[in-house]
Amino acid sequence: MQGAVLKGRSLWDDARRRLLRNRAAVTSMGMLALLVLAAGVGPYLTPFTFDQINKNDVWMAPLTGGHLLGSDALGRDLLARLLIGLRVSLAVGVVATGVSLVIGVMWGAAAGYIGGRTDEVMMRIVDILYSLPFIFFVILLMVTFGRNFILMFLAIGAVEWLTKARIVRGQTLSLKQREFVEAARAAGLSRDAIVARHIVPNLLGPVVVYVTLTIPGVILAESFLSFLGLGVQEPLTSLGSLISKGAQDMELAPWLLIFPSIVMVVTLMAFNFIGDGLRDAIDPKDR
């Protein structure tokens, strides 16, 4: 082994090691990979499509008539619908979280880096928005502009950015004092370049943790809207709409409630365990 370079253990190596020792988080990552695979590829493999109405297969119990998980009032295959619903819910979760991430990081980094009066005003706006009962405004938005898929992404994303802005601002304030930022300033970099190249990449740690915990929150919010009849429209579906429909027919066909509920709970749990695991890994003092 002559000449071997002694490799230092970086912060991220340590974090990865701690994360991989967390059994709940590792299991959840495997689970999540399976769910994503199922949502991505699954709909192409089912013998029925999610909107295919089969007049002869109404209210089929699971494992009958070629319907692995049964069928609904229109004879539509529950498995196919479940896979599409999972895909929609995951997509809403990821896209809305992405929207909130972009707004939150830009807002927080700008407020923290510019500081002074601008910071004061920007964070006061966040404070005020924070105390609004936001779910009501999302409901109002959906009522006002109709059940529009894109709008739902934007509405939920716009609600979720506030906490991220606060976290990012706090991190930026402390990063701003560090030597490498001073060096960049001394080298004559512009303010925008410093924020984009030196500040933002360094606050990824806490943001990543928070993102994993936002995704299940968003999935929950979408399902909540779908449950109230304000979410995605038929024949497209989401986990929330499936549960809502299943709850209406549960005495006749309990499987329509039970299977979507299981998938929903497993998905939310996977995200929560991964988020908790990441937090413990990146910031172990919070255990």
Add this chain to the structure above:
Amino acid sequence: MLQFLFRRLLVAIPTMFIVVTLAFFMMRAAPGSPFVNERRLSPEVERNVMAKYGMDKPLVVQYATYVGGVLRGDLGPSLKYKDKSVLKIISEGFPHSLFIGGMAMTLAALVGVTLGVVGALRQNRPADYTAMGVAVLGVCIPTFVTAPLLVLLFASTLGILPTAGWPAATQPLSSAWRYFVMPVVVLSLPQIAIISRLTRAGMIEVLRSNYVRTARAKGLPEHSVVLRHALRGAILPLVSYLGPATAGVITGSLVVEQIFQLPGIGRAFVSSALQRDYTVVMGVVILYAGLILFLNLVADILYAALDPRVRLS
């Protein structure tokens, strides 16, 4: 103290103003009108109806009129129920929501604190894992999943609790309570989860503190150390959770009142929003925003009163 109250008002007033403004303009931007029924109104009639509610005036004038009314405590008439004012609808529904919500919060506090204390005392042992497992489940199983599943089990299958509804006022409490069990439990589950986590974290920290060590050193019995000394410090963080908890219970009540057919304000809100009963929707949003702001303030004052280390400044 006065200065603190003043500064909080400085944030609360613009917040309420924004709530009123946003609610007003968003509802007015909505396509469709509260007066569109199955029957199409003739243009003259529609114009008369609009005039009656002042909706023929320019939007700015309507807005000014509305804000003026809100300042005087008048939320206007309902646009769907001809003979009811918004205040009447709220005062009819709110007591029901308050009752269920209050019961849920009480239950959540009792169960949550107990689980949290058990978890902290038996840290990283089976009892702890069980308590925290319950907590994780509470966070991950949404209200709209627990509610129908409980109905399926306790009402449809076992038949020991009523499926839904609100008992008649004449019904004695000895049988009426059955109607409240499932809504209260469903509403409290997510709160139990969060409260038990907060209590556990607080308790673990406090148990290592010097004053608890002193209490032990004095030779106090364990139950006295835990209940009289440690618990007081440990549940302090819970006080500041009061505001968010209220918001959570309110949100949950939208689903719970829908599923259990409770005559509360959450159901009134959802059906009004779907029917574009603008004034009711705005009234409920204003009420809830005010409630959350108020309870946040109460939480801050309580916190300072309970913990002399915190100064309201």
